[in-house]
Amino acid sequence: MAKYIIRRILIALPTMFITLSIIFFSLRILPGDPALAILGEGASEEVLAKLREQMGLNVPVWQQYVNYLAGIFRGDFGESISTGKPVSEMIQSIFPHTMRLAIGGLIVGCVIGIPLGILSAIKQNTTMDNAIRFIAMIGISFPPFFLAILFMVVFSLKIELFPSMGAGETFMENLYHLVLPSLTLGVILGAILMRFVRSSMLDEINQDYVRTARSKGASEKLVIYKHVLRNSLIPVITVIGLDITALLSGAILTETIYSRPGLGSMAVGAIVARDFPTLQGCLVLFTILVVGVNLVVDVSYSLVNPKIRPS
Amino acid sequence: QTSKPAEGGSNSVQSQEKVLKIASFGDFETADPHFNTITTADEVVRESIYNGLVRFKPGSTKAEDIEADLAEKWENNKEGTIWTFHLRKGVKWHQGYGDFTSADVKWSYERVMNPETASPASLHTRSIAKIETPDDYTVVFHLKQADPTFLLRLVANGNGPGKIVKKEAVEAAGKDYKFKPVGTGPFIFKEHRIREKVVLEKNPDYFRGEPKLNHVEIYAMKEQPTVDVAMDKGDIHMTIGIGDELWMNNRRKNKDVVLDYSRHPLFWFLHLNTSMKPYDDIRVRKAIAHAINSKGFVEQVMGLDLAKVPTSTITSNLFGHADIGIYEYNPELSKKLLAEAGYPNGITLPQNNASSSPTSLNKMTWVQEQLRTSGIELPMTVVDSNTNSANNRKNLNGLILQGFPARPHADFLLTPYFHGASIIGKPTGYANLAHYEKSDALIDQARVEMDPEKAKSIYVQIQQQIKDEYVMVPLAETYIPLVRRKEVQLGYDMTAIPTTIYLVTENTDLVP
Amino acid sequence: MEGPAVGKSIAAIQNPAKTSKAAAELSTWAAFAKNKMGLVAFIVLLLFIVIALAAPLIVPYDPLEQNTAQRLQGPSADHFLGTDSYGRDVFSRILIGSQTSLIVGFIGVAISGIIGFSIGMIAGYKGGWIDDILMRILESIMTIPLILLGMMVLVALSSNLSTMILVISIGLIPGCARIARGSTLEIKEKEFIKATISMGGSSFRIIFMHILPNILGPLLVVSTLNMASVIRIEASLSFLGMGVKPPTPTWGNMIQEGFQFITLSPGLSLYPGIALMILSIAFNLIGDAMRDAIDPHLKHQRK
Amino acid sequence: MRVCNRSLQGKRASAGGAGTWKEGSLLAHCVESEDLLVVKDLRKHFSMKGGIFGQETDSVKAVDGVSFTVKKGETFSIVGESGCGKSTTGMCLLRLTEPTSGQVVFNNINILKQNQKALRAIRKDMQVIFQDPYSSLNPKHTIKQIVSEPFRINRTIHKSEIEDRVVSLLRVVGLRPDHLNRFPHEFSGGQRQRIGIARALALHPKLIVCDEPVSALDVSIQSQILNLLEELQEQFALTYIFISHDLSVIEHISDRVAVMYLGKIVEMGEREQIFNNPQHPYTKALLSSVPLAEPKLKSKRQRILLSGDVPNPRNPPQGCHFHTRCPIKADRCMQEPPSLQEVETGQLVSCHFVQ
């Protein structure tokens, strides 16, 4: 098992490396000037030149690249240009917010998507199934930001049920503030999951082993909940893994609209401010997150799926 | 010591803990007063933490309303080259940094003047020759030449070198100073949570008396509707508004909310880049100028509460302003001029950038449409504001929207925007994107003229000169709409403020 | 070779099933048409395409014309869906906005499809290190959230229609390649591929004459579903202020502009949003219907 | 074109040059024009990537040192249980799978040494018919496209002639020309197999590798195809390598037979030798396992039931691969792999006990 995980990590390394390089070089082609971003338009050329020099933007690019990679290796993403704080520190303080949002969205998505998917598959071709599928269809068609706006208008503006901003102080408040943003992400994820669970269930229902189970005299309940469900949920893990990037993309917009602190809004801010180190930090973290989640997904997939369980 | 959760409604203020919550568009960036930004969060922090020698009386931005701050009184010699300030005694620095003395003033100004610091405020300290501290409570500034605007430059509010910092604190914090500010003001910097909020705590030893608020919290927000909603619910107490009549009318409907205007105008104008084709042709510039109906924009879009039609090529509240009128809106003339310039079928201007920030994008969209109806196509690429600035600096744009909040003296606008030394690309380059240099001599002359009347007459000439050259098109003078919940008592009369957000003073209070 | 058929052993072949090529295609279409939702969606899409093509002719107002005297008006007889904050007619702008969505959608999907599918097929068919390298690179692109990648590229190259299409295409290429690769791996093992190799057929021939026609179905489905994604991504980027250049109205820009006034005049954001949703749903429904029509396995389940 | 009457006897006589195999005389044999194909020590190892760095940790020795000769006009069969390497051998002959090592000499040309271009020319002479009539035809192509593809790739004839050729090929395999524009899914399994045969015949090959061409078919259809194959062999002087796991089919069609077990040939000889006088214990067991459609023989027949499964080819047993299931194994079998020895003229056996 350990060998499998190590191999899996080693496979992930080139991906990481390529991604990090893409990040670095695509950032270098951004126009705009971090110094200008800091000082604003009302700064003289002299002052700007001085600041650029102070920020070490005059080292050759390849050297910056080497420093960058070496930095990442040490867990050091440099200092933010706009705040001057170590990027790792900033990320540390902000990461939990995004994590909460992602987990919240994931939970909502699973809670909505999996049971509805099962229900829809069991009641295949009934009115209930059609209704659920139609709703899911609408769900996957929503751009996340538009859903966020709608939720805000409805649950925050019209009926003042949930806050429209911020993250809250205490744990309960955190949860309270998390409701709308995670619903936004969760509903969309839920719709995706629902469709997947449904088709996966239907696939499995037609498998030979289900016939075997029935031939044993197993009741329909046992057939569905023991035999079919387990096998249809195994691939769902992979879907969740694949959707993690989508979830993070959605988080960027959701965080922006709900004025939540988070990696996404920080990255967007960093793009605008040409804060390369911060943006690099955020992207590197995203990469690690995505690669890491996929790693975990692969490993857990191999754990729950005895067929490919590595010896 | 964290704030209470917002309960919604107006009873969010508890009797013991008074927490004022301010919404800021964008996160807090720096509390170093010598690196100015106009993010709401930064402004609130700077204005509440620091003092200067002199300040505008809260609620005003008139030159007459300059009042003592850390200086008790001051005088200057007749030539206007030596300025002596007598300091207030017994002022304490935050966080146990001891008493405030003249050495702090000297060190502060020298910090700005030092090119190593690279402070943009150094523009305002160029005339200083040397600073002397005869004793702990006296500071003497020796100027290289007469400067009638010297006192205005020192005013502590808004952008400028005026805020006094503590040497030991700056040195101790090093690079981190922007998050570890130490001042003498009514509030003390407590904490910053990235992308979430900044928390300020009252300074019980403030020399003007103990502040009434316990805490000030500034939240980083992104979208206007979110802030509106939060304000309606009482989660936010004050913020900056949208310069749009419809929005303001809507806000007025909510009785819990008070709408104020800071009548310190922001001057919006278009710079026409004369170094670029076809803007080098004055007939094209004229055609552009006459195609734009500033009046319609001001009256119908901004609303007269909020904006007024400019009356000259500089802002109306500036010393030196004269009502010389702006270009007439005349599309026919405009077309004729184009034909004269060799474009009988209209002209397509070169690709132009526009900043994606809503306040400038909506103006540029309007300009684009105005030009289109007169046969001038303005192809526009929307870029983020940073790219836009960078491209401006690289002289890539022909038609540039400028928005300028000036201290009340013509020189604050003319030198950076219309003086040849400020042309982009020069080492001293600033914001002269028009590449205009015809008025350099006059601007230099007026800057040192101690006689107000003489100075005024020179400024009239300059305004006319600029107008005749068609290097800029005035669009509007807008006030800043500000909103607060009615339980917020500002503690001063609000007519104009030098910042883009309310000042929070020791007298500001929350009264349910 | 002519003359009588070989030997007695050659059976008199029965008439095979009566279907011919056209009939086979017809049956897929019939299966598609049976899916009522799919059919409705298809009609809706056609409607949108017609609207987009005819938009300049049918708009009641010049979508760019600002009428500052009539700002933020609600729906009325004059302005079917009201006016925006510049006094422009929202309905006209939505009609014109459909052009951008469809153009970005079709071209974006076409580019990403052509590149992505080719990469996927080549990687899948060739295997080995080519596969490894291509897939690693695409995986890396996939790792970066598309919205951020999009913003970076848009900031770098300035936001206009072609950059927008470029960005979205880049973002979709990995997904396209993955699907094509997966399907290719499946088809590659089929014996008719080996048969072609045994005749000396080139890789090019195998990929484009044998593999492509066989995976066209799933690729078409993916492309249709991608259309829906592209439209959503375009709107999302526009919403973040990285949109297509003004004055061209796009739904994303309209939603963003309207968002400022959401409390005042929610329609400003909602109407373009709803148009966006309908188009996106239409594409998704068509994609689903196509999948059902193409995938015989699912066809069975449908009775 | 005239249909000849089959004369199996005659064919057998001409092909059955007994005792052509001598140890180490393989290359000498190449020169003998009668040998169309000489395979020497063919190996194919599929590597299993399993190490931390994805390196090869394990390999499936799918084909592990197979040698045989095929003479012009004969049917050489390979029989064995699933996974023993029959198909892999077949595919290696055509280089549809790249062999790990060995020699495949076809028409005096070592196929494994040719570059792609030369290979193309050779491939015209070697064709293949597959087991699965469903996956061997491209479902998106019409019959015409499928059968004319060999011409279009090799450009042996002018474009205008293609259609005529396709029609006559279809006639040869018993399909009607009006089937030209139909798609494979409109045909039954047997018809599809005929289409596959037509395609294989297109370029007038000398050798056809038939990889289980009838395994997927019903008995009644199977007999149609077997008869067709035999007729075509007569007509076009074809040489077949016929792969199957069905001993009755093999017995019916073959001239010579090789029995494979775990990647190696364990016994090889004339059809009569293998079926009437099997020497290797595995061959014996295999033959006795075939259920006979003779209820009367049921009680008389002496069955050798092998115990256990075929070992995993990833991890084949030491010594003689068969020893784990062999009813007559001895200690020696567990250590020493036996070699293929001629026990009778033309019959070679790889067993320590049959020498």
Place this chain on the structure above:
Amino acid sequence: MESILEIRELRVGKDHDGHFQAILDNVNFEVKQGETLAIVGESGCGKSMTALSIMGLLPRAIQIASGKVIFGGKDLAGLSRKEIDQVRGKDIAMIFQEPMTSLNPSFTIGNQLSEVLKIHTALQPNERKERVLELLSQVGIPDPAGKFKSYPHELSGGMRQRVMIAMALACNPKMLIADEPTTALDVTIQAQVLNLLSEIQSQYQMAVMLITHDLGVVAETCQRVIVMYAGQVIEEASVEDLFEQPMHPYTIGLMQSAPRLGVAKEKLHVIEGTVPDIRDMPTGCRFHPRCESATDLCKEKEPQLEERGHGRRVRCWHTA
């Protein structure tokens, strides 16, 4: 001998655009206690459908239109799901063709075997385990305790088929239906499994219905044969009778077209044409388009399955 299962006038089919397509048409036969009955026929003739109708396991789209499946006095076709669950696995057990996919990949062998016992008996978990281990060793699986914890993919095809057999035997069923249990296996393994099946059959004295298309398997393992063609039973006989003297032309053709080991033959017999499609059944005798001795009568009128003495039945106009 008592008959244990009787199938009467069974018609099974699916609805195709409003009209009924029969997959099984008037299938009639019985299975006697303790015998091994073979059902042979070419692919698609309805062998599996017959078995699945008995078990009530027909695919969704396919239903029993009429007819009875009488087992132990009850008509299985009319039972509710609950009632038939009592019968399945307990009184009638079934094993399938594909050992690779017939076991649930996610559960251990032990778990899946115990499940039958859990459903039908009141045994305690440890008793169940004991019984399962006993069953495993009975079907000749080496190291039952080890295999108890294995997952299906860890076993070879032959082993899996043994597991399926063990599962079928778990509750001592009165009848076992085996649908092509060895088709996917190699000859040597097939011999083992068939051997196991007949051992078990004689030990348990249960009735076995063995579906196959291999006449050799029939000859070696069964006592009675039903030959099916295009959804109908066309001939029924004891194995000896059938091989001695097949009556239906199809049966005759079938026997002659298969190459037989040891029977040297110049040329194979051929039944021309292909099996008819259910959407397009010939009128009259369903075999007539392929029959060498077909007459006009065969084209026009459908023959019935008629008794021919000795328990033989044939569906043909021309065999006396």
